[in-house]
Amino acid sequence: MRAPRKVHVLQKAEPHFRPERDPIGVHPRRVPRTADEQDTCATTVQRQMIPGKPPRASSAPRLPHAFRGLWFTWLSGAVVVVVAFGIALWLTSPVEAPPGVTILANATVSDTTGLMAAVQTAGLRGTSDVKGAIEGLKRIDDQRVTITGWAVDKTASSSSLTIIAFAAGRHAMTAVTSGPRKDIAQMFGLSDASTRYVSFEATLACSPSQNLIVVAVTADRTYSQFRSLICP
Numbered sequence: 001m002r003a004p005r006k007v008h009v010l011q012k013a014e015p016h017f018r019p020e021r022d023p024i025g026v027h028p029r030r031v032p033r034t035a036d037e038q039d040t041c042a043t044t045v046q047r048q049m050i051p052g053k054p055p056r057a058s059s060a061p062r063l064p065h066a067f068r069g070l071w072f073t074w075l076s077g078a079v080v081v082v083v084a085f086g087i088a089l090w091l092t093s094p095v096e097a098p099p100g101v102t103i104l105a106n107a108t109v110s111d112t113t114g115l116m117a118a119v120q121t122a123g124l125r126g127t128s129d130v131k132g133a134i135e136g137l138k139r140i141d142d143q144r145v146t147i148t149g150w151a152v153d154k155t156a157s158s159s160s161l162t163i164i165a166f167a168a169g170r171h172a173m174t175a176v177t178s179g180p181r182k183d184i185a186q187m188f189g190l191s192d193a194s195t196r197y198v199s200f201e202a203t204l205a206c207s208p209s210q211n212l213i214v215v216a217v218t219a220d221r222t223y224s225q226f227r228s229l230i231c232p
Helices: 035-049 070-092 101-105 112-122 182-188
Strands: 131-141 144-152 161-168 171-174 200-203 211-217 222-225
Touching: 070 171, 070 182, 070 222, 101 112, 101 161, 101 171, 101 211, 112 211, 131 211, 131 222, 144 211, 161 200
Parallel strands: none
Antiparallel strands: 131 144, 144 200, 161 171, 161 211, 171 200, 211 222
């Protein structure tokens, strides 16, 4: 008698799902990180790269937003312009004239008698320590003449002198000695440094054949008269 035949019954297996994983071949969509998440991630990476060492901060400090604005450029330019204007004004400002020069320039001087009265009013006194000479008179046009020369105070040779000229009784020019003259230094036995302000050159109003009276005035209220001249 045959043994009963075993019948194998196949059981239907239920499918296994893995909800924690995505299907094969499908990549999850990346969600952009926020700014805070990016900073946190960068800090974490730095700490992993250098264990036990805090992240190094940037050595260059960031400028405030106000300094990076356009108004800062305008403000800097305005400050530069104001400073440059002040320097130019200081450099070009006229030098204060010695006492008595303004009074003498406003006087009428047509001859030696008029000059004596004018210098007394201005409080000036004559001196033999002031030496000078007119070296050139050259006509420019019908009304103007160029005058060149030198003047020096032997007792205070490092100071500038004021040159005042009168033509036909009226004030025609006021100039200041400014250039050096080595020959004058040798003539009076002075050093080159002490004769830095000796020569002068200027333009004055003078018609042909008019009398020309020229005076050199020092800062110590002394003066000396050049020889009388005739305008060319």
